[in-house]
Amino acid sequence: MADNVITSNKIYVEGKIASKPEYSHEMYGEGFYNMMIEVPRLSDAVDMLPVTISERLLDGVDVSIGRDIIIEGQLRSYNKYSDGGNRLILTIFARDISFSDEKTKNPNQIYLDGYICKKPIYRTTPFGREITDMLIAVNRPYNKSDYIPAIAWGRNARFSEKLAVGDHIRIWGRVQSREYQKKSGEGEVLTKTAYEVSISKMEKVEEEK
Numbered sequence: 001m002a003d004n005v006i007t008s009n010k011i012y013v014e015g016k017i018a019s020k021p022e023y024s025h026e027m028y029g030e031g032f033y034n035m036m037i038e039v040p041r042l043s044d045a046v047d048m049l050p051v052t053i054s055e056r057l058l059d060g061v062d063v064s065i066g067r068d069i070i071i072e073g074q075l076r077s078y079n080k081y082s083d084g085g086n087r088l089i090l091t092i093f094a095r096d097i098s099f100s101d102e103k104t105k106n107p108n109q110i111y112l113d114g115y116i117c118k119k120p121i122y123r124t125t126p127f128g129r130e131i132t133d134m135l136i137a138v139n140r141p142y143n144k145s146d147y148i149p150a151i152a153w154g155r156n157a158r159f160s161e162k163l164a165v166g167d168h169i170r171i172w173g174r175v176q177s178r179e180y181q182k183k184s185g186e187g188e189v190l191t192k193t194a195y196e197v198s199i200s201k202m203e204k205v206e207e208e209k
Contacts, residue, residue: 008113009074009138009146011092011175014100015039015107017067018048021058031055034091037069039108039175047108047177049195052076053094061097072096075110075175075197077146088147090195092175108174110197112148113205114138115168122161132157136169136197150197160202168205173197 021033032052039047051071063069073095079086118135125131132152137145150171152160163169176198181189 009111009140010072011075011110012070012072013037013039013049013092013108013175014068014070014104015046015049017063017065017069020065021053021063024052033058035063037071041108041176047175048193049175049177050091051094052091053097057094057097068099068101070098070100074140075112075146075148077148088149090148090175106174108176109172110175111170111172112136112138112150112197113168113170114148116163116165117147119165120160120163122157130154130157132160134160134163136171148197149194150199152199152202156199156202160199163204168207170203170205171197171199172201173199 015037017035018038019036021035024032024034026032032054035051035053036048037051039049041047053071071092071094073093075090076093077088077090080089081087114136115138116134117137121133123131123133130153134150134152136148136150138148139145150173160169174197176196178194178196179191180194182192184190
């Protein structure tokens, strides 16, 4: 069962530590910490991505801000109650960390094998780019699932627009951070950050009957 998690949800990122680990929670006697890492894009921009990491991986390790780090694991989701409603929170769950100055050509890679759980929404930007927004459910052990927002572009956007709830798909891409503005109940404009998978390649899996 554990192997299923590793094969259906895999992420590899390399970047710089952007914040010190802060204690988050304990599960079965194991403490977990949250931290942020800065992952470069092909452009000059960077993605600021959240990571959840076990104290067992941090033990005796130098995690100074600015240090290069490589993280392998899964992209996980959970619901957090805030502002009067539930909000979907995404984090990279680290299964292994290492440190290296050597850079690969692709410092941000994710593979997901899951199911469409919400009707895809197709739209075009003011500049004419085609985008389809999706929500993908990826199963993990103990009857749990991670719900991952994803964006397809161009021909992949047109392809995914036709997908239906329950369709089985596989996607490859990268995790990106995106800032957006939202008005609070008092009319104050707040800047928030959303995380999603930007799809570079995808396929529909035909189920055997």
